[in-house]
Amino acid sequence: MTAEPKIIDEVENVVVPEVVLLPVEDVAVPADTKEPEKKTFPRRGGDRDRGGRGRPTRGPRKDRDERRSEFAQKLIGIRRVARVMAGGRRFNFSAALxxxxxxxxxxxxxxxxxxTALAIEKATRAAKRGMLxxxxxxxxxxxxxxxxxYCASIVEIRPSPGRGLVAGSSVRAVLELAxxxxxxxxxxxxxxxxxxxARAAMEALKAVSKK
Incomplete structure (x- = not known):
């Protein structure tokens, strides 16, 4: 019979070093890992109240809305128009107000x-230019x-005390907004x-408008 080899258990003789846990405050952080400090730059312009050249502060929203709503508008006609070009027809929108x-x-x-929104904006600018x-x-x-x-339209406007506004079509819109x-x-x-x-009514009102 052959003798079984002896297995030497050396695990018991291995010395395990002790691990010492240090608190986070005592651990030294290398200089390279520190976060860079944020640089603050001076504000350009400065405060207008302090004599700077900064942008003036905007007024309250209520005042801005009042300036926007100085004029009232009424749409009297909107339609789609077409222009015949070399490559075909080009469609646009026409707005009158x-x-x-x-x-x-x-x-x-x-x-x-x-x-349509751009057409209304253009009509608004045109109305402001020709205002009476x-x-x-x-x-x-x-x-x-x-x-x-004006063209084929003829309008007559006469004062009528105590009756209020008596008009129809787009002539009423002109008189109301005036x-x-x-x-x-x-x-x-x-x-x-x-x-x-509406333009005939405007031509009639030119006779009683300020020059």
Whole structure:
């Protein structure tokens, strides 16, 4: 019989070094691992109240909204128009509106663009450029009868104390946004074009507007 080899268990003789756990505060952090300090730069311009050249502070939101809503507008017509080009037809939108502050200032504008919002914006700018200032009486009426013609539209406007505003079509929108009351307006033509009727009313109001 062969003798079995002896297995020497040397695990018991192995010396395990002791591990000492240090608190986090005592551990030294290398200089390379520290976070770089954030640099603060001086503000450009400075405060306007302190004599700097900074941007002036904006006013309260309520005041800005009041400036925006100085004029009221009413859309009197919007339609899609087409232009025949070499490559085919190009479609745009045409918008007509009346703009006024109901205090004697009123204007009519027309705008065309590929988008309805842009067309309305162009019409608003056109109405502001052609705005009239009406001479109103103490009762917010006009002083005399006026009549005018624009293309095929003929409009007559006459004062009528105590009756209020009597008008129709786009002529009523022009008179309302101008702040005119106690008048009677009448269309003397058969034109159904709201833009021409509004412009005929504007031509009539030129006779009682400030030069």
């Amino acid at each position: 009346v703009l006024g502050d109901k205090k004697g200032r009123v204007g009519v504008g027309l705008g065309k663009a590929a988008d 200032t009406i001479n109103l009486t103490k009762t917010r009426s006009i002083s005399r009868n006026v009549e005018a013609k 702040g005119i009351s106690d008048v009677t307006a009448k269309l003397l033509s058969r034109s159904k074009n709201p833009l021409n009727n």
